[in-house]
Amino acid sequence: MKIKNIFSALLGINILLLVLVNSGCKKSIEVGPSKVSATSSNAFTSNSAAQTVVAGILTKMSVGDFYQGPSSVSLCMGLASDELVSLSTNASSLGSFYTNSYTALVPPPFWTTMYRELFYCNTAINGITASSAITPAVKAQLLGELKFIRAYIYFYAVNLYGTPPLTLTDDYTVNNVLANTPADQVYAQIIKDLTDAQSSLADNIYVDGTGATVTDRVRPNKQVATAMLARVYLYLQDWKNAEAQASAVIANSNYTLVTNLNQVFLKGSKETLWALQPVSTVNLNTIDAAYLIVNTSSAAVTQLPLNKALVNSFEAGDGRLANWTGTYTTTSAPITTYRYANKYKVSSNSPTVAVTEYPIMMRFAEQYLIRAEARAQQGNTGGAAADLNAIRLRAGLAATTFTTQTDLLNAIYHERQVELFTEWGHRWFDLKRTGKLDAVMTTVAPTKAATWSSYKQLMPIPSGDILADPNLKQNTGYN
Numbered sequence: 001m002k003i004k005n006i007f008s009a010l011l012g013i014n015i016l017l018l019v020l021v022n023s024g025c026k027k028s029i030e031v032g033p034s035k036v037s038a039t040s041s042n043a044f045t046s047n048s049a050a051q052t053v054v055a056g057i058l059t060k061m062s063v064g065d066f067y068q069g070p071s072s073v074s075l076c077m078g079l080a081s082d083e084l085v086s087l088s089t090n091a092s093s094l095g096s097f098y099t100n101s102y103t104a105l106v107p108p109p110f111w112t113t114m115y116r117e118l119f120y121c122n123t124a125i126n127g128i129t130a131s132s133a134i135t136p137a138v139k140a141q142l143l144g145e146l147k148f149i150r151a152y153i154y155f156y157a158v159n160l161y162g163t164p165p166l167t168l169t170d171d172y173t174v175n176n177v178l179a180n181t182p183a184d185q186v187y188a189q190i191i192k193d194l195t196d197a198q199s200s201l202a203d204n205i206y207v208d209g210t211g212a213t214v215t216d217r218v219r220p221n222k223q224v225a226t227a228m229l230a231r232v233y234l235y236l237q238d239w240k241n242a243e244a245q246a247s248a249v250i251a252n253s254n255y256t257l258v259t260n261l262n263q264v265f266l267k268g269s270k271e272t273l274w275a276l277q278p279v280s281t282v283n284l285n286t287i288d289a290a291y292l293i294v295n296t297s298s299a300a301v302t303q304l305p306l307n308k309a310l311v312n313s314f315e316a317g318d319g320r321l322a323n324w325t326g327t328y329t330t331t332s333a334p335i336t337t338y339r340y341a342n343k344y345k346v347s348s349n350s351p352t353v354a355v356t357e358y359p360i361m362m363r364f365a366e367q368y369l370i371r372a373e374a375r376a377q378q379g380n381t382g383g384a385a386a387d388l389n390a391i392r393l394r395a396g397l398a399a400t401t402f403t404t405q406t407d408l409l410n411a412i413y414h415e416r417q418v419e420l421f422t423e424w425g426h427r428w429f430d431l432k433r434t435g436k437l438d439a440v441m442t443t444v445a446p447t448k449a450a451t452w453s454s455y456k457q458l459m460p461i462p463s464g465d466i467l468a469d470p471n472l473k474q475n476t477g478y479n
Helices: 003-010 015-023 047-063 073-080 110-130 136-161 183-200 222-235 239-250 287-292 319-323 365-377 381-394 405-419 426-433 437-448 463-468
Strands: 272-275 325-329 337-341 360-363
Touching (some): 047 110, 047 136, 073 287, 073 426, 136 183, 136 222, 136 426, 183 222, 222 239, 222 365, 239 365, 319 325, 319 405, 365 381, 365 405, 381 405, 405 426
């Protein structure tokens, strides 16, 4: 793997300053800028220096790439599945996801971003662990945050690429010759990191980089790690543990299903488990909203309306269709009306626009759907229906009438489709993990002028990395 080319140039460079220069940011997440290198001798010789490095990693996540904007999992996998429509004919941009025409020569952008940030995490984890200058409480919090982030990235890596190389080192001579790692080993490391994070992160509160309690939910805590564990166990079909972890989050009074659907995605929402704090020279809310909200005829080719397959999946009277989607009719020929995702309401950014929305990374409602599925799989149909109904009733729908395991599972999968649309590729990953992706895409692909083959369930590894690393194997179908 071409880790050396990706990362060796970063050695000795201030992570935080790199973020600020490349992104035009003017502020860091809760910790001011400092001339501290993540790999230099002074990086981890004080609490403040280590805190600044971790803040820089979180700031980098806030800027975009894999997490927001045209390279985000939400937009790319929404296009790849049956959630979004690309109006662009440019096959090298988002259009390649819409037509499922991604290749190893023009690969999805995820790989490079993920391994760059894994390098950041590994460097910081190893440096903080080895430091004797950082106080125990600060060390525990920072390591918990970093291990959570590493687990979060690897969760997407294993689901996007199948057998991504597992690296826990910042030594590029090791990383440069890594082989593919079996998925079960990657998941084992994810669980270990999340379990470690549970034991060391702040419990039942949110803290900033100094450990002070804050109201913004922009850094992970114990409950966030628990919620992520629930998702991981669900994907592994460990129903008992998925239910237990989700139950621990649901029982916490700090979180609730927000009854006003138009307030779910506000920055102060009690439904937020974890969000990113926007960081920009202007008052930017969420980057994704600028692509999802269709509001101009001339810019429509860069905006992504909803696929009719998704729109038609909502039941009559579903408040999410009324409150989480919008419509726009063009003013020039051909006159067209688009329905678009409107979970986030603010698509513009300027010094006069208040920051009212943070990009939500994990949301409380998912925990009900995780527990509903886990309970149904264990034969607890009454408990599954109760969890499903918590989501349905909030949407203004009647309680489910399904009572059998099969019917309830199908109802839960459908509820995930209309509850979690355009959020973090949930639809794509749900279809993939339940074995339904081929069937759905065989029907949907022709409506997108796309050609579907089963191997496209996994993303291609960039061809340059395959050439550079003799031990790295390409995913089937992309050779």
